[in-house]
Amino acid sequence: MNSKFTTVLLGGAALILAATGMARAEDQLDPETKARVDRFEKGPATIDVSQYPDGIKDNYETFSQKCSQCHKLSRPINSDYALPDEWSRYIKRMMHKPGSGISSAEGKKIYEFLTYDSSVRKKAMLDEKLAKATPEDKTTAETKVKEVHDKYDKK
Numbered sequence: 001m002n003s004k005f006t007t008v009l010l011g012g013a014a015l016i017l018a019a020t021g022m023a024r025a026e027d028q029l030d031p032e033t034k035a036r037v038d039r040f041e042k043g044p045a046t047i048d049v050s051q052y053p054d055g056i057k058d059n060y061e062t063f064s065q066k067c068s069q070c071h072k073l074s075r076p077i078n079s080d081y082a083l084p085d086e087w088s089r090y091i092k093r094m095m096h097k098p099g100s101g102i103s104s105a106e107g108k109k110i111y112e113f114l115t116y117d118s119s120v121r122k123k124a125m126l127d128e129k130l131a132k133a134t135p136e137d138k139t140t141a142e143t144k145v146k147e148v149h150d151k152y153d154k155k
Helices: 002-027 031-041 054-067 084-095 104-120 123-132 135-152
Strands: none
Touching: 054 104, 054 135, 084 104, 084 135, 104 123, 104 135, 123 135
């Protein structure tokens, strides 16, 4: 009984510390970044993935479960990220946050979900960014998107 109480007490303390840490991180944002984050968080917090391939649906579950531990899902869902390298940098940054608990395998699933989703739901944004990219960056991004689609789309 005593060890259960201690476990619950320690778990609660960890949650409080994590929430306090997240609040402090949010408070340290410059006004422009804070306004941008606030704008993203006002949009939808879910995505209809019913028409996505089964593997991408599974990856959406990983994304939903892991990413909602630290921030609202509306933040990445409504962000202005659409290129594979933007998602890669974002996910690596999140993986290195204390307490994120995102493994390399989970990070890869999240990356593949967000890359796939951006090529479908954010296609206009992706196309606009690709049009502004250097020929080399455009080819690299298109190759990465194609690799994800090739892995999950039914033949």
